[in-house]
Amino acid sequence: GLGPPPTLDLQSEPVYFLRQRIGIPLPHGLPPRTHEPTGCLRSVHARQPAGHNEFSHVLLNLLSNSRDEIRASGRAEGSVHIRIATEGGRATLCYEDDAGGIRMDPIERIFEPYVTDKPSGAGLGLYMSRMILEQSLRGSIVVRNLPGGAQFLISLPQAEVDHESR
Numbered sequence: 001g002l003g004p005p006p007t008l009d010l011q012s013e014p015v016y017f018l019r020q021r022i023g024i025p026l027p028h029g030l031p032p033r034t035h036e037p038t039g040c041l042r043s044v045h046a047r048q049p050a051g052h053n054e055f056s057h058v059l060l061n062l063l064s065n066s067r068d069e070i071r072a073s074g075r076a077e078g079s080v081h082i083r084i085a086t087e088g089g090r091a092t093l094c095y096e097d098d099a100g101g102i103r104m105d106p107i108e109r110i111f112e113p114y115v116t117d118k119p120s121g122a123g124l125g126l127y128m129s130r131m132i133l134e135q136s137l138r139g140s141i142v143v144r145n146l147p148g149g150a151q152f153l154i155s156l157p158q159a160e161v162d163h164e165s166r
Helices: 013-021 052-074 107-111 125-136
Strands: 081-086 088-095 140-146 149-157
Touching: 052 081, 052 088, 052 149, 081 125, 088 107, 107 125, 107 140
Parallel strands: none
Antiparallel strands: 081 088, 088 149, 140 149
16 A cells, blocks of 8 residues: 655655756755756656657646645745555556645546636646546556645556666
């Protein structure tokens, strides 16, 4: 099952890379990295080579949405927790933020094209994320509100890890 979120240092993957990609400032003194994430993200990407980049797109979209909502709330900081569990040949990624939740009823409409609760949003990010997960990666995504935020559960076939390339 999904336990408490792991403690990740800022040099670990995928935290460091994703912070760079969505524009969250890195602590003073840490040099930028230029390579793609490995580690726990690698364990849940799909078997096809393009799956890694597509899965990164989905995570970047979720992180960007959280960042935008936290900024729109006027708060100086917010948090995102990502947990990964594997069971029965599937990997589940639990993504939770404290960005205030999704103001749409029914909440599942956020996955429809051109539907958004953001004043300047196009309504395509979560739609494209769902299409990538379902059509390219043989996965699924569901959403629900939590007190103060939202939770996305992403389920994917667990990749076969090539231990020689680690």
